[in-house]
Amino acid sequence: MAAPTPDDVQETYDEFTDMYVQVWDENLHVGYWDESSGETSVAEATERLTDELIARLHCAPGxxxxxxxxxxxxxxMRLAQALQVEVVGISISRPQVDRANAAAYAAGLADRVSFQHADAMALPFPDASFDAVWAMESLHHMPDRPRALREIARVLRPGGCLALADFVLHRPARGGRKAVVDAFREMGGVLSLTTIDEYEAELRQVGFEAVAATDVSEQTRPSMTKHAEAFRARREELAPYLGTEVLDQIITLNEQLGMTPEIGYVLVSAHRP
Ligand SMILES: C[S@@+](CC[C@H](N)C(=O)[O-])C[C@H]1O[C@@H](n2cnc3c(N)ncnc32)[C@H](O)[C@@H]1O
Structure with missing residues (x-):
């Protein structure tokens, strides 16, 4: 399988977002389960992860x-309501942007939550035009993550905060588990995957300070097995759409990822001095 390109990432989100929402949730990110979670649903666990990241974003009301x-x-929308802030969202996928704007309108939030099509690698905003930046499970899709981080630092005002959630690689995988990591890169459109230390170094290199990372790999890993279960439960419905071969690859990969400790997940906050 060839390495994915940024165009592949965009096409995948354009084509498969609606299906993924049916299978998983409108939160297009992993869930957070800990010992207090019990039988917590995917919807609750994905909101919990959003809340964990909100707790790391320092931004005053307004x-x-x-x-x-x-x-x-x-x-x-959850962030805007929790912190009483204005949010401008960007996505490389136009259908996502249309759906997000419709959701903000339906929720009565369109006056302070809006979305537009843009590439994180070339942000269409002036320098220092945001009080905070939020990047939830998106930066692993960047073909040149330092460039995206430089763009984020540029549009963030001095003193502003960045909060991000993303996949990391704990250590190089070997043997069969290397094949799983390779499949994760290919099928997941994962163009940037580094250790937490390397991620933190990239942030410091573009000028961030007070970089603080929390490893939540154990709390998020159940998402992989639950992904496999969710796809398997809709196998008959999805097979004509995805094809049985691709569907089985998705199910198998997610089962394997649930047993691959080399892949981790991190919540990071950082400040622009
Ligand atoms: C895993 S989804 C996470 C979406 C959202 N943050 C959430 O948690 O529900 C990754 C998102 O990154 C976006 N994305 C990928 N590459 C991008 C790029 N180069 N510029 C802007 N957005 C991009 C995708 O379109 C998608 O919206």
């Missing part, structure tokens, strides 16, 4: 936040 890689807007 502030303006950029959401990089906004999906269909569910995290942005």
């Amino acid at each position: 502030g303006r936040v950029l959401d990089v890689g906004c999906g269909i807007g569910k995290p942005a």
Whole structure:
């Protein structure tokens, strides 16, 4: 299988977002389960992850936040309501942007939550035009993550905060588990995957300070098995659409990812001095 390109990432989201929402949730990110979660549903666990990231974003009420890689807007709306801020979301997928704007309108939030088509690698905003930046499970899709981080630092005002959630690689995988990591890169459109230390170094190199990472791999890993279960439960419905071969690859990969500790997940906050 050839390495995915940014165009592949865009096409995948354009084509498959609606299906993914049916299978998983309007939050296009993993869930957070801990010992207190019990039988917590996917919807509750994905909101919990949003809340964990909200707790790491420092922005005063009335502030303006950029959401990089906004999906269909569910995290942005929760963030806007929790912190009483304005949110501008961007996505590389136009259908996502349309759906996100419709959702903000339906929720009565369109006056302070809006979405537009843009590439995180070339943000269409002036320098220092946001009080905070939020990037929830989007930066692993960047072909040149340092460039995206430089863009984020540029549009963030001095003193502003960045909060991000993303996949990381704990250590190089070997043997069969290397094949799983390779399949995750290919099928997941994962163009940037590094250790937490390397991620933090990239943030510091573009000028961020007070970089603080929390490893939530254990709390988010159940998402992989639950993904496999969710796709398997809709196998008959999805087979004509995805094809049985691709569907089985998705199910198998997610089962394997649930047993691959090399892949981790991190919540990071950082400040622009
Ligand atoms: C896993 S989804 C997460 C969506 C959303 N943050 C959420 O948690 O529901 C990744 C998002 O990144 C966006 N994305 C990927 N590459 C991008 C790029 N180069 N510029 C802007 N958005 C991008 C995708 O369109 C998608 O909205």
